[in-house]
Amino acid sequence: MPFPFPMTSTQVSFPAGAVEGRSTVLASEPLPGGRYGVVTEATPFHPLDHTWPDQPADTGTLASLPVLDCVTGAVGPEGEFLVGADIPVRRGEEGWAWLVVHVVDTPVAVGSTVELRVDADSRAALSASHTGCHLLALALNAALAPRWRKDPGRTDALGHPDFDSLAMDSSRMDTQASTDVYRIGKSLRKKGFTADDLGTNLPALTATVNERLAAWVAADAPVRVEAPSPELTARRRWACDLPEGHASIFCGGTHLHHLGELVALTTELRLSDDGSELTAVTTPKRR
Structure with a gap:
């Protein structure tokens, strides 16, 4: 009996750290470039998010086939199957099914049970960068707290004004580091942030952030x-x-x-020449 195209979202085990699993193939769809998108009922693979592509996709194998990429897919209310940037709505939109799509070079039989194995070392490196990104956000918020002339109306989990959220322009990570870019423009200043002498004080700010990161790693x-x-x-x-x-x-x-999986976590802060952009490159060192 043929499997219908999935109309329920993929079950994922990567939040708990899983890197292996077995599941049933629900679809094997042709993709541009002669590749195929394989959808399973469940997977340990983390796909690239089509709306906020901060963490790269997992790679690994599916039924011994190399998983060349892993993307977010969706099935719309009319049964249309779309992947990545072609999806016109945000993840979770009502009436859509959301899928993890494993990109391989060969079609896989629908209804078959397959082994899924994530490249564990790459996953660990990406996880370290992503954890470092969040710790950087909290440490930077704390270090910049004295620069707020008034309450911006949003605080982080530790009670500091949430510069990271309010100023975030982009966040990207790879297996080496995370790179966060913040915009320091008129809207941020109107919320009460002052960037006066930020460039002059950048070395001291960097040292303060890194001291806090080191203390957290040590804890x-x-x-x-x-x-x-x-x-x-x-x-x-x-x-x-x-x-x-x-x-x-x-x-x-x-x-x-x-x-404690880290030996160290350090960030480098850079301010653009015109003072409108702050970049943080945060590098984890794993044990």
Whole structure:
């Protein structure tokens, strides 16, 4: 009996750190370039998010075939199948099914049971960068707190004005580091942020942030991803019990299990010549 195209979201195990699994193939669809998009009922693979592509996709194997890419797919109300940038709505839109699509060079039989194996070392490196990205956000918020002339109306989990959220322009990570770019423009200043002498004080600011990051790594705080359900569309949170208190950030990526998996975590802060852009490159060193 043929399997219908999936109209329920893929069940994912990557939030708990899984890198292996077995599942049934629900679809094997042709993609541009002669490749195929394989959808399974469940998967440990983390796909690239089509709306906020901060963490790259997992690679690995599916039924011994190399998984060359892993993208977000969706089935619309009329049964249309779309992937990546072609999806016209945000993930979780009502009436759509959300899928993890494993990109391979060969079609896979629908209805077959396959082994899925993620490249564990690449996953670990990406998880370290993603955890480092969130810790950087909290440490930077704390260090910049004195620069707010008034309450901007948004604070982070540790009670500091949420510069990271309010100024974020882009966030990207790879197996080496995370790179976060912040816009320091008129809208941020209107909210009460002052950038006066930020360039002059950048070395001291960097040292303050790195001291806090080092203390957090030394504390070996536990890290987890809180997921209300196993669907790809579940709204998950990164959570970490830091010495200053419990911290959590909405996040769809993968993470370390505890900060003691790192030897060190350091950031380099750079300010553009016109002072309108602050870039943080945060590098984890794994054990």
